[in-house]
Amino acid sequence: MMSRAFNGQHGRAYLFDGVVNVIEGEPNDRPMTTGKHTVRDIYCCRCGTTLGWKYDKAYEASQKYKEGKYILERHLLVDVQ
Numbered sequence: 632m633m634s635r636a637f638n639g640q641h642g643r644a645y646l647f648d649g650v651v652n653v654i655e656g657e658p659n660d661r662p663m664t665t666g667k668h669t670v671r672d673i674y675c676c677r678c679g680t681t682l683g684w685k686y687d688k689a690y691e692a693s694q695k696y697k698e699g700k701y702i703l704e705r706h707l708l709v710d711v712q
């Protein structure tokens with residue numbers, strides 16, 4: 632499931648193919664160091680904590696592999712350690 636490590640806003644973050652028990656927010660365009668992306672914030676369905684985001688769309692060809700995947704920074708990662 633975990634395919635790659637990233638540096639997220641709060642340190643190391645991980646890219647997942649799918650996550651459970653989350654609520655997805657509305658899509659919005661966000662400029663990132665790797666180019667423009669359309670992303671949705673994702674929240675824990677139990678406590679509402681922001682967990683990371685989902686990539687709806689990547690505009691740079693080199694970033695297309697992220698589409699439909701999720702970045703998790705904290706919280707759920709703690710549960711599985």
Ligand SMILES: [Zn+2]
Nearest residue numbers: 675677678680
């Ligand atoms: Zn929670």
